[in-house]
Amino acid sequence: MTLPGWYMNDPFFDDQRDFSHFPPKVCDLNFHEDNDIEPEEQIHLNLAFMYKQVVSGAKTPELFMGCPYKAGEGGVCDGPGTVEVAPHNTMHKWVGSNSQPAREDMGVFYSAARDPVFYPHHANLDRVWEVWRGVHKFDLHNMDPDWLNSSFYFYDENSQLVRIYVRDVLNTTKLRSVYEEVDLPWLNMRPKPSVPSKMTKQALKLRENKTMLQSPRERILSAEFGSGGQNLDSSITVKVHRSKYNRRKQEKEEEEEVLVVHGIDVQSDEYVKFDVYINLVDESIVSPSFSEFAGTFVHIPHGKRVANRKTNLKLGISEVLEDLEADSDDSIWVTLIPRTKSCTYTLIDGLQIECMR
Template identity: 40%
Template sequence: MVGMSQLISTTLSSPASPACPFQRCRRSQATAPRRLRAGRPAVISCESGPSERVDRREVLLGLGGMCAAGGLGVGRRGDALALPIQAPNLSECQTSGTSSGNNCCPPYSATILDYKFTPTGKLRVRRPAHKVDEAYLAKYKKAVELMRALPADDPRSFVQQANVHCAYCDGAYDQVGFPGLELQVHESWLFFPFHRLYLHFHERILGKLIGDDSFALPFWNWDAPDGMILPRIYTDPSSSLYDPLRNPAHQPPEVLDMDLDDGDAPTRQKQIERNLSLMYRQMVSNAKTTPLFMGLPYRAGGNLKPGAGSMENSPHSSIHIWVGDPSQPDGEDMGTFYAAGRDPIFYAHHANVDRMWQVWKKLSPRNVDFTDRDWLDTSFLFYDEDARLVRVKVRDCLEPEKLGFTYQEVDIPWIKKRATPRATPTSESSSTSSSPPSRKKRRAKLLKSAGGAVTFPLTLSSVACITVKRPKVSRSQTDKDKEEETLVVEGIEFNPKNRLKFDVYVDDTDAGEVKPDDSEFAGSFINVPHGRNHDKKKKMEPVTTTLRLGITDLLEDLKLDDDDEVLVTLIPRKGKGKIKIGGIRIELSS
């Protein structure tokens, strides 16, 4: 097995009182928050007076577009007006956007402290959940037991800790300065830093409850074969770590399916191989630029869901759905954002997601964090281990060691699991056969057999194929190192309450045969059900996002570098007819 040290050389009190002097937010029934209608520009409330309002669109136009969403690179373009997302106003928290209208709002405090991350001495070490010993397990169960026993209005209680995810992810908060425009921490560059900070405070609270400053959460090591089952420490019904709302068919020893394949179940070893290939694709091939891995920029007043990074789409989202109970209305608990934090395994799952952030940065010197000030200065509110409401910024969490924790080093078995073409180069069905003109004829034949080219926009109710022009052919290795060839599926419109998935193939149309360990498999779009804030008397408006897939490695594997076009196939897997696609293009990005 290959460990991180082989990939790159790197340097790596008493229980809290349950008393909680907080009160719930008061909400006036007569002054419900206004909602923006589709197409209506957001407004900024100026401090000079309530009657003086500035149309945000006019501000942007007046500045010559300086505050537009910006490029997709790591740094800024010299924008004069900063637009970081600001920490939410808890006094304006609303019921979540779920069908049941859950009240996820935290206890209210008018006092907000800017949190200071101070060294705690020895680093807390997060270990694989399937390898923890009995002594650790006893402490972990006791900590969660004490957290569950806290009063429901204590911000450190298990109920309130779960509600943190619900509030930030299901439309309980508006963006500060943009009434009616909700705040969302998924499907953008906020995904990794928000969840790292969320886990930090959750972990610190657990440690404080058992009087152990060295306590660290475990991580679900699902990227390694031995960790590809639901960790057994979470399966004891008598334990505080247990959650009854899980898929009964996915209990140990059932192997995790990162692809959520509804077809015939493969052998155990084949499933593991597919998972490892998917990990390679999402961590390497689909992650060669910072936006591809971490997600697209999300600025104040901007698009709610600009686009998720590779790791968030899968395996993060697929594991959420795989764990949740399909007999529940929305796949509770893990299978829907508002309830995911109610399952203790959520925190182990996200600990490994967070670990992937660190692993990615060590895989290549090109893998670096954003330096954009709007990202660095985005802020959130959390309650700390002393039940104080604190403000933290993204820039505070970029290095785990500064937060006082690290990860136990384990093997990285997927690092050598690059996918291979489905068919042999001599096969008639293979895209790697013959010359570019011959492959173009083959594409035309495949396109005809699939029903012909589709036109956009389209509702994805069946297999859809289209040939897409490439911006440049026969690129040199220098060109490839400088810019990633990126397949962009844009204008993906859907109701966020639906469980959705579609796959993307390149130069293949066989919906039943192409799998994650095949080079033709470019990636997937997955939506974990969640709500959004809206007028409950009206139908929930759809959201729109973008899927971006790095395909440089794929084109090399399929020997398509010299072809001026490729055949792109979209395969609806979950939610057929419930997704609209605006278009598909290929671009070069850095």
């Protein structure tokens, strides 16, 4: 979990990296700012984080890959997948130079490919894609025809422009490559609650009673924040209704319950990160290694001003609710915790829960 040794020497070295993150520094897959924790603890957090992003939080193709692109919809995507948010975006920022305005080279899209480590980073994400397919046993050949028939143009090794269809590159062996089999310790890192469920239920009941005594101006009871949205300059905790909280066992197996943070409006030229927790009763105990952690939102700037476009964050929460013994509750408490100063200028329209096959 460190920068590979090959990329610390010429010709693969780039002096536009964060020198404090050179080996033996262990990378932080949930990076938002530097911390002083011990390497062993960072490794533990990384393993728990990978479990969340690839296993429990990505049980459907859309959750892992992001929203579908459809012909005639102008190429607009309403939300990224778990692996793109992190570790993809977070590792870009972690590697980039802390002496540059946007942590260039790796920390911003316009300059990322100047650093040779950009390429193994993306190759490793492709490997994670292969791992995810094996974990969840998806037959991608039966996926949406619009996706299978999508095509891209590339220059081949002879500098000739070639057209490649998604359906032709689902099997890496056809590309004459295969990934080395390695241990995946994060597959067994299913987290546990930070607080026993009985204590959590008592605390949430007290919270609800206390909230009802507050004036309307002091409380946020609606999970929809209105036309102006809700500013994320500090933590937000809201109660979100579940329309299908009495689902049968078969329904739970066929559908993933998904928390949607919708209408996220960020400054396009800023690095933005916030974390999402469910039924959190103590904000001093927050970590990806606990069941309450539902996921994270990460936006990386492109390096130039572009028109702001709202996006959504979709998080699979069926396993989270099960681990928190909240899968039979008619509502849950969701807490959004800002992790970057840029969240001050971030607006959110609301939260809702839906089911996804």
